[in-house]
Amino acid sequence: MTRKPHPPEWLFLLTLCAVSALAELGFVIVNISSLPVFLKFGLHLPYLPGIALAAYYLVEALANSPMGALADRLGRRRLMVLGTCVSIVTCLATSQIHAPEGRFLVLGVTALVLLLRALDGMGAAMLWPNVYASVADRVAPERRAQANTLITIAYMAMIPLGLKLGGWLNENFGRNFSPSEPGRYVPSFLFAAGCFAATSVLSYIVAPRRESQHAPEKESDHAPISKSTLMKAIHEYPWLLGLIFLIFIAIGLIAPYVKPYFMERFGIAEETFGNLTLGPAVLIGILSAPLGKLVDKWGKPQAIKLGTALCAGALWGLLFATHQNMIVVFGTILGIGFVMSFPAYMAFVSEMAPETERGGMIGAVRMAQGVGAMLGSVLSSPLYTADARHHTIFYLASGILTLGFVLSLLVVKAPKPVG
Numbered sequence: 001m002t003r004k005p006h007p008p009e010w011l012f013l014l015t016l017c018a019v020s021a022l023a024e025l026g027f028v029i030v031n032i033s034s035l036p037v038f039l040k041f042g043l044h045l046p047y048l049p050g051i052a053l054a055a056y057y058l059v060e061a062l063a064n065s066p067m068g069a070l071a072d073r074l075g076r077r078r079l080m081v082l083g084t085c086v087s088i089v090t091c092l093a094t095s096q097i098h099a100p101e102g103r104f105l106v107l108g109v110t111a112l113v114l115l116l117r118a119l120d121g122m123g124a125a126m127l128w129p130n131v132y133a134s135v136a137d138r139v140a141p142e143r144r145a146q147a148n149t150l151i152t153i154a155y156m157a158m159i160p161l162g163l164k165l166g167g168w169l170n171e172n173f174g175r176n177f178s179p180s181e182p183g184r185y186v187p188s189f190l191f192a193a194g195c196f197a198a199t200s201v202l203s204y205i206v207a208p209r210r211e212s213q214h215a216p217e218k219e220s221d222h223a224p225i226s227k228s229t230l231m232k233a234i235h236e237y238p239w240l241l242g243l244i245f246l247i248f249i250a251i252g253l254i255a256p257y258v259k260p261y262f263m264e265r266f267g268i269a270e271e272t273f274g275n276l277t278l279g280p281a282v283l284i285g286i287l288s289a290p291l292g293k294l295v296d297k298w299g300k301p302q303a304i305k306l307g308t309a310l311c312a313g314a315l316w317g318l319l320f321a322t323h324q325n326m327i328v329v330f331g332t333i334l335g336i337g338f339v340m341s342f343p344a345y346m347a348f349v350s351e352m353a354p355e356t357e358r359g360g361m362i363g364a365v366r367m368a369q370g371v372g373a374m375l376g377s378v379l380s381s382p383l384y385t386a387d388a389r390h391h392t393i394f395y396l397a398s399g400i401l402t403l404g405f406v407l408s409l410l411v412v413k414a415p416k417p418v419g
Contacts, residue, residue: 252376307341
């Protein structure tokens with residue numbers, strides 16, 4: 001049987017960037033933009049948003065490695081398509097939930113919401129490790145960091161868009177309902193389902209099949225999926241998982257409070273804060289491709305070290321900034337550091353792992369990220385109120401990033417070639 005030739009590399013990357021952007025847009029609209037207000041105002045369950053998001057993050061973090069390893073065996077296409085189809089179902093099901101009346105219905109709706117969030121986390125775990133592993137399957141090693149940078153920028157660009165678009169959809173297409181009615185939030189969930197449907201189609205087109213991503217199977221390929229791959233990652237690369245775990249603890253600590261912290265500190269309005277962050281976002285987008293080329297030429301280990309140093313230095317700079325315009329300066333440096341280091345991590349891991357374990361190893365890295373971010377988010381609320389000026393979490397996050405930079409100097413070395 002004649003196989004269809006692979007698409008040109010540029011077309012493959014363009015389509016994979018579209019997969020990344022559409023999927024992230026759907027995830028942001030559902031989990032960050034619409035779900036919290038839907039639960040609090042539409043279903044009148046104010047205690048549930050944090051718990052629901054924690055369920056999503058927990059399942060995604062724990063399932064990343066097993067789903068990546070399963071795709072190593074079954075093929076990226078099957079897992080990516082199945083994962084996005086799961087997210088379509090969860091969006092449609094969430095849009096049909098009505099406000100509960102009575103204790104038993106409240107418990108039932110709570111359980112249903114948590115189940116749907118857990119399933120959505122599973123869908124994300126099926127998708128994201130295999131997006132990055134697909135790059136490693138198809139892109140030459142000397143261009144992988146650049147490719148990962150483009151994918152990272154594609155989904156990062158959707159975060160502010162998703163936050164704005166979710167509210168806009170509900171206000172314009174759900175205006176026949178009041179904010180206290182669940183119907184108000186249906187448009188955003190339906191739009192998110194459409195994003196996942198488009199992602200599923202594109203994933204089917206672009207994702208590598210089982211026979212095209214690896215050499216023929218051997219008996220040694222059939223070790224238990226989740227335990228064997230995860231334990232091997234922990235045993236062989238504990239420093240890499242520990243480094244990423246530390247960095248994402250810092251991210252989880254500050255992410256929920258960056259905006260209110262600087263608004264209160266400098267006495268600025270929400271719109272002013274948005275304007276201050278717009279410049280760095282545009283500049284980072286412009287610099288993303290050149291940075292990816294620089295990383296490929298300079299080397300992934302060096303990019304990881306420098307990117308981590310820039311992130312740590314920028315966060316310390318923001319902590320001691322004396323004027324609101326310094327948000328633009330240090331925010332740009334922080335973004336550049338992340339764009340340098342995160343894609344380099346993914347390319348670094350893909351080059352260290354054998355082809356038949358590539359998805360599982362990337363999944364293990366994403367699991368470490370997810371657990372770190374979840375832990376940081378859990379700690380952020382009590383730590384934010386630990387002092388009147390709310391400096392504690394930023395001192396702690398800056399210190400953790402500095403520790404991560406020191407650790408990277410000690411342990412990040414050029415990978416040995418693998419078969």
